[in-house]
Amino acid sequence: MRIDLHTHSAASDGTDAPGELVRNAVSAGLDVVALTDHDTVAGYQEATRALPPGLTLITGAELSCRLDGTSLHMLAYLFDPDEPELARERELVRDDRLPRAQGMVEKLRALGVPLRWERVAEIAGSGAVGRPHIAQAMVEQGVVETVSDAFTEEWIANDGRAYVDKHELNPFDAVRLIKSAGGVAVFAHPLAVKRGECLPESAIAELAEAGLDGLEADHMDHDPATRERLHGMAADLGLLATGSSDYHGTRKTCALGEHTTDPEVYARLVARATGAKPITS
Template identity: 45%
Template sequence: MIIDLHTHSRFSDGTQTPAELVDEAAMRGIDVLGLTDHDTISGWDEAAEAARAAGIGLVRGMEISCRLDGIGVHLLGYLFDSAADSALMEVVRTTRQVRTTRMRTMVERLAEDFAITLDDVLAQAGEHTTIGRPHIADALVHAGIVPSRDVAFAGILSSRERYYVPVQVLSPLEAIHLVHEAGGVTVFAHPAASARGRVLPAAGMREMIDAGLDGIEVDHRDNPPEARERLRALAASHGLIVTGSSDYHGAGKVNRLGEHTTASDMFWSLLERATGSPYLPG
């Protein structure tokens, strides 16, 4: 089985609709796809319908924005109950509101030096999209200010620039609790991605493991090869699930569907731990 558990649609910062994403996954031979848009489950229903039609399995999830000791942490929550009145979904709604306010402030700062407006950014995002820096980057590219998202993130939109606005989000320790409370499973996304900024030190990782973290995304292009072996050994010593994923964003990133995958035994371990939203087999 070819299992890719970390992808994004236009409901966050991908460039495809959930149906387009599922169809491409099926075309590329993916057997099981995980949809994990940032801080939203808005694409779940469309993806489920497309997956049934395409005959591939779908793991419904979400990438949750967190921060621990001032360091950004991305937590993948899988197969949780998405009831609108759950504590998890209430926190996610608040996070989305905070992200929207932050985005508006960043655009205001950028507009002092560049020909870019809020409407330019909104034009790059679809309806119900969780808006963030990638959409600002796309607006900068569209305006001819930078040549690509990667250049925007390395320069104008980096945390070192005055345009950057930090976002206040929940602790991954609390997020782990909320996902578990909703019957889901948690995986630490690309934990050694040093090119994205500061990575969580060993003490922070231990805090997450003690809080009940279920797994670590080891095989990811942003985890350096030497770090992957260390993470694999850490997972083995604590009985954690090891996943591998593409973190595919369509045309938004160079990542390719299925470039890293999850072993079948680890996938079944993930399913065994979940008691919330069901896995949708192909």
């Protein structure tokens, strides 16, 4: 069984429509795929309608968080999407994305980058606008060669010259809200140092005590030594260790199923969820 627990569709900053994503998951040989768009569940219905025979869909979201100035992401799986407190927080983050993205475009223009907000909005389409859409516009203008090249201190990385803060959850509140909604909380790419400053291991231990369920250990932004370290940390803290692609369609180089989750770990994750069940066609 091949299980990928972290993917994005065009409902946030991926390039595949939700229905296209689940069809591509089958083509990639996956048995289980999780749809974890940023702070939104907007892709659920289309993905469910298009679900091919033999594929299981795990509903989820990747929540934007910040602790003591450090940005991080929390994967929420199989929560009740209608639970009001978590829904309200997701809405606050989504509502803040538009003025935040506009602010980054204004900063880039002040730095001499000839971006048009209209083009960024066109790239985002009906999805929640985010930094990858701005980065793609920068690629089109020849400012950077790849989307990843825009995520530097020179441009739109955390604390970069054109970075603008947005509403983000405290991760302890995120864990509480996910669990209250019947979901399972997994810390996404926790030691991805190329993305910026990471939380210290002491904070991860505190999150585990607060109810965190797992760590995303096998990820494209973790080298082999870091993956081994995270598996050991998860074992020490009594956490699940997952693996995922963090697929974004053509916006990133990673492929569906590039990293996967052990079936036994997946079964334990599903057993903990009370807010929603896996969906099969």
